[in-house]
Amino acid sequence: MTALSRDDVAHLAHLARLAVTDEELDLFAGQLDVILSSVAHVADVAADDIPPTTHAVPLTNITRPDALGPCLHPDEVLAAAPAAQGGRFRVPRILNEPA
Amino acid sequence: MTASSSLTSGTAVEIAALIAAGEVSAVEVTQAHLDRIASDDGALHAFLRVDTDGALASAKAVDDQRAAGESLGPLAGVPLALKDVVVTRGLETTSGSKILVGWIPPYDATITARIKAAGIVILGKTNMDEFAMGSSTENSGFGPSHNPWDLDRIPGGSSGGSSAAVAGGLAPLGIGTDTGGSIRQPAAVTGLVGHKPTYGGVSRYGLIAFSSSLDQAGPFGRTVLDTALLHETIAGHDLSDSTSIPAPVPPVVAAARAGASGDLTGLRVGVVRELGGHGFADGYEPGVLTSVGEAVEVMAGLGAEIVEVSCPHFGYALAAYYLIAPSEASSNLARFDAVRYGLRVGDDGVRGLDEVMALTRQAGFGPEVKRRIMIGTYALSSGYYEAYYGQAQKVRTLISRDFAAAFGAADVLVSPSTPTVAFPLGARTDNPLAMYAADLCTLPASLAGTPAISVPSGLSDGLPVGLQIMAPALADDRCYRVAAAVESALDARRGHPLLHEIPIR
Numbered sequence: 001m002t003a004l005s006r007d008d009v010a011h012l013a014h015l016a017r018l019a020v021t022d023e024e025l026d027l028f029a030g031q032l033d034v035i036l037s038s039v040a041h042v043a044d045v046a047a048d049d050i051p052p053t054t055h056a057v058p059l060t061n062i063t064r065p066d067a068l069g070p071c072l073h074p075d076e077v078l079a080a081a082p083a084a085q086g087g088r089f090r091v092p093r094i095l096n097e098p099a
Numbered sequence: 100m101t102a103s104s105s106l107t108s109g110t111a112v113e114i115a116a117l118i119a120a121g122e123v124s125a126v127e128v129t130q131a132h133l134d135r136i137a138s139d140d141g142a143l144h145a146f147l148r149v150d151t152d153g154a155l156a157s158a159k160a161v162d163d164q165r166a167a168g169e170s171l172g173p174l175a176g177v178p179l180a181l182k183d184v185v186v187t188r189g190l191e192t193t194s195g196s197k198i199l200v201g202w203i204p205p206y207d208a209t210i211t212a213r214i215k216a217a218g219i220v221i222l223g224k225t226n227m228d229e230f231a232m233g234s235s236t237e238n239s240g241f242g243p244s245h246n247p248w249d250l251d252r253i254p255g256g257s258s259g260g261s262s263a264a265v266a267g268g269l270a271p272l273g274i275g276t277d278t279g280g281s282i283r284q285p286a287a288v289t290g291l292v293g294h295k296p297t298y299g300g301v302s303r304y305g306l307i308a309f310s311s312s313l314d315q316a317g318p319f320g321r322t323v324l325d326t327a328l329l330h331e332t333i334a335g336h337d338l339s340d341s342t343s344i345p346a347p348v349p350p351v352v353a354a355a356r357a358g359a360s361g362d363l364t365g366l367r368v369g370v371v372r373e374l375g376g377h378g379f380a381d382g383y384e385p386g387v388l389t390s391v392g393e394a395v396e397v398m399a400g401l402g403a404e405i406v407e408v409s410c411p412h413f414g415y416a417l418a419a420y421y422l423i424a425p426s427e428a429s430s431n432l433a434r435f436d437a438v439r440y441g442l443r444v445g446d447d448g449v450r451g452l453d454e455v456m457a458l459t460r461q462a463g464f465g466p467e468v469k470r471r472i473m474i475g476t477y478a479l480s481s482g483y484y485e486a487y488y489g490q491a492q493k494v495r496t497l498i499s500r501d502f503a504a505a506f507g508a509a510d511v512l513v514s515p516s517t518p519t520v521a522f523p524l525g526a527r528t529d530n531p532l533a534m535y536a537a538d539l540c541t542l543p544a545s546l547a548g549t550p551a552i553s554v555p556s557g558l559s560d561g562l563p564v565g566l567q568i569m570a571p572a573l574a575d576d577r578c579y580r581v582a583a584a585v586e587s588a589l590d591a592r593r594g595h596p597l598l599h600e601i602p603i604r
Binding site for chain 1: 202203204205206297298299312338341342344345346412415417418419421422429436437438439440441442443446450451452453454455456457458460461464466469470472473474476477480486487489490491492493494495496497499531532546547548549572573
C-alpha cells in the first residue's frame, strides 16, 4: 500500500472537520500509515463470493406501532445547546458572505 | 472487619439479602459506598462524577417501598457504578470526552431506566476511554483510572472506571459497554466477572454510539451470579432500538445457579488454537496461558470433554475490527458538530460553521479519537470503501462461519480473555498498535455478535488472569453456566474468592 503522505492526512482532517495542528499532522501521518499498513491484509482474504455480515441474528423490516408517545421538551433540549435563540439552535453563518 | 467494610466487600446477592431482611437499610448501604468513594477514589479515579443526592434519594425510595410492604426486586438497594457512555436524565454525561463537558441529557437510556426500575442505586458515572476507544482508560479526557490490584497499572478499558470501582470496593455492580472487548478485558485484568451479551440482547438506546454494529452494554460483578442478575435486569427487547432482538432473555440467572453445582458432564469445551494455542502463542504471557490451561483442566475435572478447535480467520479479526470500528465511529461522531450539544469553539461572529466545527472538534477530541475518525474517513472514502470496509464486513462472515464450524464440535469455546495481565500505565500510550493488541482474544466474538464472558482463572505474578468463555448467539446462559462451574471449583480449591487476595491499601 502507498504510504499516507502528510498532505493526505491534512485532506482527511479537513474532510473530518478537524483543525489539526502542524505537529499533529507530523505525528498522525506516521501513526495512521502504520495502522493502515497493519490492517491492509484484510484484502488478502479471498472473499469475492462472501456476503457481508453486520448482525449475529439477522433482522429485517423492523417497525414499531405508530402511536403517540412523550417527546423531549424544547426548553430542555435547547438548554444543552451551545447557543440558542428564539426557541431555536443558533448556528454560525453557513454561507460564505459575512454575517 | 467493620460493618461498613463488610457492606462494601460483599456480593450484590448478600447486600440485597441484608436489605430485604431489614438488617440494614438501602440508605446505609449507599452511604457506606459513598464513604468508601470519598476515601478511596482519589487513588483509583474510577468515577468522573458521584451523584450523592440522587443515590441517597434512590436508596430512600427502596427503603420506603420496603416499609410499605411492597415486594422488592432481587437487586433492590444495591449500588451500581454506571459507565459514562450511558445517558442519564439530569446527570452530566460525557462519554469520557471534553467535547461533552456540561451536557445534561434530557432522557434516560433504556438500560438506565431498567436499572432505576429495579431499585438499583446509581452511585455515579465512571471513567472510560474517550467514546470507549481504548483498552486502558488512558484515552479518557479526564485522566486514567487505576487498577486496585496495583495502582501503577491499568484497570483495562474502555470500561476501566467501572472495573476499578467494582474490584476496588466502591460498588458491588458495574455497567460497561463492549465494542471490541471493553467489558471482558477490564474484567479480566481486575479479577471480575464481565459479560458481553449477544449483539441485540441489550438495548443500545441511550448509549453514546461508537461503532453501532458492535456496541453492546453488559454487566460487571464480583461473582457470576451477581453478574447474571444484573444481565437479566438490563436485557430484553426494546422498541427504541431497531437492532434489539425480539426474543426472550436467555435464562442466565438459572444457568448461573445451576452451574454453581459444578457438574459439566457431557459439555464439550473447544480450546481455540488461534487464541494462544500451539503455534499461536506469540504475544501471550506464559503466566496467562498457564492460568487459563489450569482452568481448562478444572473443567475437565468437572466432567467436560476438552477438544481443540481451529478458527483460521480469527487471525484477521484485529484488522477487520480496526477498519469497521473507526469507519462507524467516523460517521457516529459527526454528530459532534458544535450545534446541538457540547462544546463550541471560535464562534466569533465572523467564522462560518465549517470553521467553528473544525475548531470545536479539534479542541474537544483527544488524539485517539482523531486517529480513528481519520482512519474511518479514509476507509469509507471513494475508491477505498470496497477494499477496506466492504472487505472487513466479509471477514466478519468468515469469522462467523469459523464460529459455526467450531460450535459443531464444541458447546462452548475458551481462550484467555486478554493476552497479558494488566500492563503499567503509560506502557503502550505511544504505540496504538500495541494498545490494540489487548483486544486480540475478545474481537472475534465482537465481530460475530456472539456472547462471551470473562471469569477469573487465577493470578500471574500477583495479577488477575481472565478465562473467556464464548457461546453461540442467544446462548448467553451457556457462558454463565460454565463460568459459574469454573468459579465455584476454583473458589473451593483456593478456599476463598480470588478478589479476597487483592492487596489491602
